[in-house]
Amino acid sequence: MLENTVNIEGNSDELKKLSKELALKLSKTQQTLREKKLPVIILVDGLSAAGKGTLITEVIKLLDPRFFKVYSIRPRTEEEKRYPMMKRYWDILPEYGKIAVLDRSWYKELVSIRQDDNCDEKEYLTAIKNVVTFERQLTDDGYLIIKLFLHISQKEQKRRLEKLDKDPDNSWRVDKDDFKKNKNYDKFYRIYDEMLELTSKPYCPWNVINADAKVNTRAAALTVINEVIEKALENPPCNCPEPNDKFTYEKVPKLSETLKTPKALTREEYDAKLKACRKELSSLHSILYKKKIPAIFLFEGWDAAGKGGAIKRVSYALDPRGYEAVPVAAPTPDEKNRHYLWRFWRSLPKSGHIAIFDRSWYGRVMVERLENFTPENRWQAAYREINEFERELTHEGFIILKFWINIDKDEQLKRFNERMNTPEKRWKITDEDWRNREKWDAYEIAIDEMTEKTSTKDAPWHIIEGNDKHYARISVMETIIDALKKRLD
Amino acid sequence: MLENTVNIEGNSDELKKLSKELALKLSKTQQTLREKKLPVIILVDGLSAAGKGTLITEVIKLLDPRFFKVYSIRPRTEEEKRYPMMKRYWDILPEYGKIAVLDRSWYKELVSIRQDDNCDEKEYLTAIKNVVTFERQLTDDGYLIIKLFLHISQKEQKRRLEKLDKDPDNSWRVDKDDFKKNKNYDKFYRIYDEMLELTSKPYCPWNVINADAKVNTRAAALTVINEVIEKALENPPCNCPEPNDKFTYEKVPKLSETLKTPKALTREEYDAKLKACRKELSSLHSILYKKKIPAIFLFEGWDAAGKGGAIKRVSYALDPRGYEAVPVAAPTPDEKNRHYLWRFWRSLPKSGHIAIFDRSWYGRVMVERLENFTPENRWQAAYREINEFERELTHEGFIILKFWINIDKDEQLKRFNERMNTPEKRWKITDEDWRNREKWDAYEIAIDEMTEKTSTKDAPWHIIEGNDKHYARISVMETIIDALKKRLD
Numbered sequence: 001m002l003e004n005t006v007n008i009e010g011n012s013d014e015l016k017k018l019s020k021e022l023a024l025k026l027s028k029t030q031q032t033l034r035e036k037k038l039p040v041i042i043l044v045d046g047l048s049a050a051g052k053g054t055l056i057t058e059v060i061k062l063l064d065p066r067f068f069k070v071y072s073i074r075p076r077t078e079e080e081k082r083y084p085m086m087k088r089y090w091d092i093l094p095e096y097g098k099i100a101v102l103d104r105s106w107y108k109e110l111v112s113i114r115q116d117d118n119c120d121e122k123e124y125l126t127a128i129k130n131v132v133t134f135e136r137q138l139t140d141d142g143y144l145i146i147k148l149f150l151h152i153s154q155k156e157q158k159r160r161l162e163k164l165d166k167d168p169d170n171s172w173r174v175d176k177d178d179f180k181k182n183k184n185y186d187k188f189y190r191i192y193d194e195m196l197e198l199t200s201k202p203y204c205p206w207n208v209i210n211a212d213a214k215v216n217t218r219a220a221a222l223t224v225i226n227e228v229i230e231k232a233l234e235n236p237p238c239n240c241p242e243p244n245d246k247f248t249y250e251k252v253p254k255l256s257e258t259l260k261t262p263k264a265l266t267r268e269e270y271d272a273k274l275k276a277c278r279k280e281l282s283s284l285h286s287i288l289y290k291k292k293i294p295a296i297f298l299f300e301g302w303d304a305a306g307k308g309g310a311i312k313r314v315s316y317a318l319d320p321r322g323y324e325a326v327p328v329a330a331p332t333p334d335e336k337n338r339h340y341l342w343r344f345w346r347s348l349p350k351s352g353h354i355a356i357f358d359r360s361w362y363g364r365v366m367v368e369r370l371e372n373f374t375p376e377n378r379w380q381a382a383y384r385e386i387n388e389f390e391r392e393l394t395h396e397g398f399i400i401l402k403f404w405i406n407i408d409k410d411e412q413l414k415r416f417n418e419r420m421n422t423p424e425k426r427w428k429i430t431d432e433d434w435r436n437r438e439k440w441d442a443y444e445i446a447i448d449e450m451t452e453k454t455s456t457k458d459a460p461w462h463i464i465e466g467n468d469k470h471y472a473r474i475s476v477m478e479t480i481i482d483a484l485k486k487r488l489d
Numbered sequence: 490m491l492e493n494t495v496n497i498e499g500n501s502d503e504l505k506k507l508s509k510e511l512a513l514k515l516s517k518t519q520q521t522l523r524e525k526k527l528p529v530i531i532l533v534d535g536l537s538a539a540g541k542g543t544l545i546t547e548v549i550k551l552l553d554p555r556f557f558k559v560y561s562i563r564p565r566t567e568e569e570k571r572y573p574m575m576k577r578y579w580d581i582l583p584e585y586g587k588i589a590v591l592d593r594s595w596y597k598e599l600v601s602i603r604q605d606d607n608c609d610e611k612e613y614l615t616a617i618k619n620v621v622t623f624e625r626q627l628t629d630d631g632y633l634i635i636k637l638f639l640h641i642s643q644k645e646q647k648r649r650l651e652k653l654d655k656d657p658d659n660s661w662r663v664d665k666d667d668f669k670k671n672k673n674y675d676k677f678y679r680i681y682d683e684m685l686e687l688t689s690k691p692y693c694p695w696n697v698i699n700a701d702a703k704v705n706t707r708a709a710a711l712t713v714i715n716e717v718i719e720k721a722l723e724n725p726p727c728n729c730p731e732p733n734d735k736f737t738y739e740k741v742p743k744l745s746e747t748l749k750t751p752k753a754l755t756r757e758e759y760d761a762k763l764k765a766c767r768k769e770l771s772s773l774h775s776i777l778y779k780k781k782i783p784a785i786f787l788f789e790g791w792d793a794a795g796k797g798g799a800i801k802r803v804s805y806a807l808d809p810r811g812y813e814a815v816p817v818a819a820p821t822p823d824e825k826n827r828h829y830l831w832r833f834w835r836s837l838p839k840s841g842h843i844a845i846f847d848r849s850w851y852g853r854v855m856v857e858r859l860e861n862f863t864p865e866n867r868w869q870a871a872y873r874e875i876n877e878f879e880r881e882l883t884h885e886g887f888i889i890l891k892f893w894i895n896i897d898k899d900e901q902l903k904r905f906n907e908r909m910n911t912p913e914k915r916w917k918i919t920d921e922d923w924r925n926r927e928k929w930d931a932y933e934i935a936i937d938e939m940t941e942k943t944s945t946k947d948a949p950w951h952i953i954e955g956n957d958k959h960y961a962r963i964s965v966m967e968t969i970i971d972a973l974k975k976r977l978d
Binding site: 028031053056057060061062064065066069070072077078079101103169170172283286287290308311312315316318319320321322324325327329332333334356358424427 | 517520542545546549550551553554555558559561566567568590592658659661772775776779797800801804805807808809810811813814816818821822823845847913916
């Protein structure tokens with residue numbers, strides 16, 4: 001891969017003139033990006049001293065600073081290490097119509113894994129897979145990712161490192177490691193070459209730029225950026241070929257197969273069981289915390305199914321310093337202007353912590369589907385995207401428990417009426433709830449499809465029979481307790 | 490202070506019943522908080538093993554998880570240490586109508602400073618001042634801060650630490666430091682006592698709770714919380730007495746005193762000066778970065794005054810990995826629902842970095858004042874609040890440079906018309922710009938008042954004569970260069 005560099009021929013003055021024109025062109029295109037809401041990620045990676053900083057300065061030179069942002073990617077901090085690898089990249093996703101320019105990227109992290117002499121091949125390939133999935137998911141959502149790799153020769157790199165090292169203003173930019181890597185140039189060449197090969201996809205290819213001469217680099221990079229954006233404005237990115245990997249699913253009952261026999265607990269049974277569950281869950285939480293295992297408890301269910309009540313009972317058993325409730329409402333403008341998974345990546349719990357999601361990313365295949373907020377091909381793609389998202393988390397050690405709290409239509413009506421007739425509860429019921437109720441049958445189809453297509457072995461759905469609130473709450477708690485125990489064994 | 494504890498008398502059953510009622514009451518009040526948009530911060534601090542976690546669990550037990558959040562405050566991470574102390578507390582400010590519950594707080598940080606045997610008294614008092622200012626600014630904005638201090642005796646603390654230490658599920662909660670502190674109980678008693686004394690204000694008093702017996706603690710804490718919230722719902726917090734400290738101001742010319750003689754640069758002069766400034770600024774940036782000095786360059790100015798052009802010329806001289814442009818537009822719903830300084834605290838640069846603000850917190854005393862978005866007493870208070878904010882930053886080592894780019898009315902008209910007549914520039918001009926132009930005189934009064942009242946010695950305003958764009962840009966760059974050089978000397 002590293003052999004196929006983009007080169008622009010010309011003498012220095014011509015190239016400088018060309019770069020100037022291209023930078024101007026880019027600044028004009030930036031307005032079109034905004035109008036067409038095309039989000040762009042330009043990532044600049046490459047060997048040390050290849051001129052990434054200088055190039056970025058040239059690229060952004062004429063851009064309107066309100067619509068782009070530069071991120072400098074450093075090794076993960078201790079705090080960042082408590083989250084999955086890709087989280088910090090999701091965090092900095094640009095809004096539709098804006099540009100993010102990255103100085104180094106997730107590829108630097110891949111190299112760090114690979115360069116280690118005791119590199120765990122499996123870990124490396126998982127990380128590669130996460131990166132490829134990330135880029136594919138973004139592209140499918142309309143993000144344009146432009147990957148530039150600045151490639152310099154061993155000789156030129158050595159020359160630059162020595163020059164920087166001698167300059168008192170710049171010597172801090174160079175460390176011993178850089179010189180060591182220059183000596184081991186061949187090793188890194190192979191690592192990069194292989195990595196670029198593994199991650200260059202037709203929808204998101206690498207552009208290797210010869211970086212031995214700065215004027216050429218600049219002209220070549222700006223040429224690539226302008227061309228790629230122009231093409232994307234004509235044919236917005238999306239519809240990447242679907243990957244081959246399959247998920248293993250668990251069987252989940254259809255909603256109509258549940259609630260066939262009434263199940264209930266007496267007040268006494270409930271109180272006794274609740275007390276026991278609380279004690280057990282509390283002590284399990286303490287162990288999770290100690291072992292730094294992250295967990296997600298996710299609640300979905302019909303309106304008035306009792307999600308809130310179940311969440312309260314669970315959280316009361318938890319140390320408030322080790323969990324967080326994440327209520328999910330309609331997306332804010334910030335959220336609407338980005339990939340739908342963005343806000344959920346941002347809300348992930350760190351190692352040892354629990355996040356309790358009150359509604360979740362599954363809105364994508366329920367309300368967004370039924371209210372036509374999202375085109376069909378996009379919510380259809382969400383089944384896979386969500387499975388991938390959850391797989392990435394479980395591979396990182398997450399425990400994911402997904403609950404659908406199920407009630408029947410009569411029970412819902414009873415609860416709606418009760419809410420209407422109880423002044424303190426009236427705020428809980430809205431016109432929207434009544435409107436959703438009218439779409440019960442369509443929702444039921446969507447829910448059955450959702451649980452079927454996203455009940456993977458690592459993150460299966462649990463359908464909780466909810467006509468009796470006490471029974472439902474204890475079911476939830478027992479399911480959680482069983483899962484935690486199984487994991488901790 | 491520690492002597493005056495809140496005690497609730499009664500036998501265990503009575504107290505348990507009382508707590509239950511109070512928790513229920515609180516959950517009902519939570520709805521009123523939402524309706525009245527009263528934001529509440531409940532902070533629970535106290536000695537180790539005083540039962541903070543248990544108490545918090547009881548307080549939130551019946552609350553609706555969508556409207557509160559618990560934060561556990563740990564020692565600052567290395568990353569957090571690159572920002573001013575109070576930033577992470579500003580970051581977690583609840584929205585109006587919501588509750589934040591803090592397990593430990595900024596007070597833990599004060600104690601950490603104070604307990605050090607080589608404690609720098611001045612540093613400690615500055616930190617105290619920052620805390621008092623923070624609480625006052627929030628209270629003035631309508632935040633209710635409830636400060637609970639759980640106080641236990643040396644004997645009881647020892648008993649609990651030993652019990653925890655013996656319990657395999659909980660021993661990780663205790664470390665050697667805790668036992669050491671228990672031995673030095675008297676020292677910490679004095680530190681806490683003094684700190685509480687220094688920070689208990691009529692508008693934001695401490696509530697010391699006797700924490701030797703858990704049932705009493707819970708009943709006492711819930712009583713305090715309910716009472717304080719009830720009072721605040723009748724009389725929303727605000728109008729704290731103004732502190733006595735004064736700022737030293739620098740004299741700034743009124744806008745009408747500037748632009749009296751035309752100043753301009755020829756293209757040749759401009760090109761030469763720009764090149765020289767760029768080089769110098771670039772090398773100064775490198776030193777700032779190395780010395781980890783944070784800086785803010787803030788740009789305000791009439792519409793079409795040339796803020797964007799000046800910002801571009803400055804940023805082109807900077808390494809994109811070490812600065813960030815922060816465009817400030819109308820607040821988002823998230824931002825509108827919190828103290829107006831929240832979003833600016835969140836955008837502060839870390840040590841060694843520069844943030845370039847394109848518009849800023851000064852919108853509070855310009856557009857918010859003139860469009861009546863903010864009541865007069867609140868924007869009047871902003872002069873002091875902003876001075877305090879900037880003082881806190883400069884004390885932390887920030888360089889703050891504030892520019893007003895000034896043009897006259899004729900020049901603005903010329904530029905507006907030019908924008909209207911140039912298709913690529915037309916998006917830059919909106920109806921709002923024309924409406925603002927009609928209010929020129931009112932704006933001029935507000936701006937003169939603003940520069941007069943917020944041009945402090947540490948963060949003075951620079952009025953840039955902007956009728957000639959070239960002249961303005963070079964003025965800005967030279968001002969920055971001079972200021973950085975002065976600081977680095």
